[in-house]
Amino acid sequence: MKIPKIQWYPGHIAKAEKKLRETIKRVDLVIEVRDARIPISTSHLHLDKWIKDKKHLLVINRADMISDSAIYKWTKWFKERNTTPFWCDAKKGIGIKEICKAASKSRLSIDIRRESRGMKTRSIRALTLGFPNVGKSALINRIARKKVVVSARKAGVTRSLKWIRLNNGIDLLDAPGIIPPDLDNQKSALNLAICDDIGEAAYDLDSVAKEFLKIIFKLHTNPISNVSLKQISKRYSIDIDQSFKDPDQWIKLASDIHTSGNQRRMAHRLLEDFRTQMLGKICLEVPSEF
Numbered sequence: 001m002k003i004p005k006i007q008w009y010p011g012h013i014a015k016a017e018k019k020l021r022e023t024i025k026r027v028d029l030v031i032e033v034r035d036a037r038i039p040i041s042t043s044h045l046h047l048d049k050w051i052k053d054k055k056h057l058l059v060i061n062r063a064d065m066i067s068d069s070a071i072y073k074w075t076k077w078f079k080e081r082n083t084t085p086f087w088c089d090a091k092k093g094i095g096i097k098e099i100c101k102a103a104s105k106s107r108l109s110i111d112i113r114r115e116s117r118g119m120k121t122r123s124i125r126a127l128t129l130g131f132p133n134v135g136k137s138a139l140i141n142r143i144a145r146k147k148v149v150v151s152a153r154k155a156g157v158t159r160s161l162k163w164i165r166l167n168n169g170i171d172l173l174d175a176p177g178i179i180p181p182d183l184d185n186q187k188s189a190l191n192l193a194i195c196d197d198i199g200e201a202a203y204d205l206d207s208v209a210k211e212f213l214k215i216i217f218k219l220h221t222n223p224i225s226n227v228s229l230k231q232i233s234k235r236y237s238i239d240i241d242q243s244f245k246d247p248d249q250w251i252k253l254a255s256d257i258h259t260s261g262n263q264r265r266m267a268h269r270l271l272e273d274f275r276t277q278m279l280g281k282i283c284l285e286v287p288s289e290f
């Protein structure tokens with residue numbers, strides 16, 4: 001891939017990660033949150049090392065942004081790897097009950113273990129861990145049933161660690177999105193950029209938009225991805241033709257029609273349209289590739 005290297009590791013994440021490394025030792029349950037559009041790119045390489053013997057729940061958020069068949073196929077894929085994911089839409093509050101139930105079940109088994117060792121039971125400590133902007137804070141607000149932390153459409157909103165005491169014997173920790181200091185896997189980094197899961201300062205807008213066009217052109221033959229070239233062509237009034245294969249030409253044509261020839265603005269519009277689901281429920285990663 002000949003695009004400028006995508007790199008993002010703001011100071012607040014470095015600081016938070018350091019604090020988190022300490023705090024995580026005192027945590028009983030890790031609620032890992034991923035982005036349904038890119039469930040592999042939003043998985044942490046060294047998560048197992050962090051989690052160790054703690055209880056772990058895998059939550060795949062933004063389920064509303066991909067198709068039901070993608071959810072079905074991914075569930076099968078995870079189950080074959082001995083993990084049952086909890087799908088949710090933290091924006092609308094769908095799938096939250098199941099997550100709460102699973103967390104309570106973990107609490108019970110932790111209580112039993114403590115009692116059997118002659119220890120007093122106490123509130124269990126749960127941490128929501130994941131990449132920036134995947135919806136960790138939105139999920140916490142849903143679990144708490146009120147707005148207890150800030151959640152907004154931008155990577156890097158949560159800047160410090162914050163404990164929330166729930167009234168069901170669970171303390172929840174909201175933490176900033178954690179990313180590896182070096183985005184070695186540039187394919188994943190590109191997915192993070194497309195999905196707005198890293199700051200815009202990390203990447204070159206034009207080249208990311210062009211790579212996005214290449215990806216959807218490649219994915220459209222796989223029904224799981226749910227890419228409809230027809231829908232996209234209609235939206236921008238550009239026929240499905242060679243131009244899809246040639247992103248430079250597509251951006252040029254589209255910018256002539258929509259942004260007075262300003263290609264950068266067109267690149268931004270295309271990515272924003274994807275992020276706000278104007279192009280449909282598209283997933284950028286499909287199980288058959290992994």
Ligand SMILES: Nc1nc2c(ncn2[C@@H]2O[C@H](COP(=O)(O)OP(=O)(O)OP(=O)(O)O)[C@@H](O)[C@H]2O)c(=O)[nH]1
Pocket residue numbers: 061062063064065088089090091092131132133134135136137138139150151152153154155156157158159175176177178
């Ligand atoms: N469509 C959709 N949007 C969601 C979902 N969950 C969260 N969002 C939106 O995504 C944006 C980011 O959510 P946050 O809760 O701030 O994400 P975060 O993981 O806490 O982000 P950082 O604090 O930056 O790491 C907000 O605008 C939410 O409303 C979801 O399931 N579906």
Ligand SMILES: [Mg+2]
Pocket residue numbers: 136137138150151157158175176177
């Ligand atoms: Mg947050």
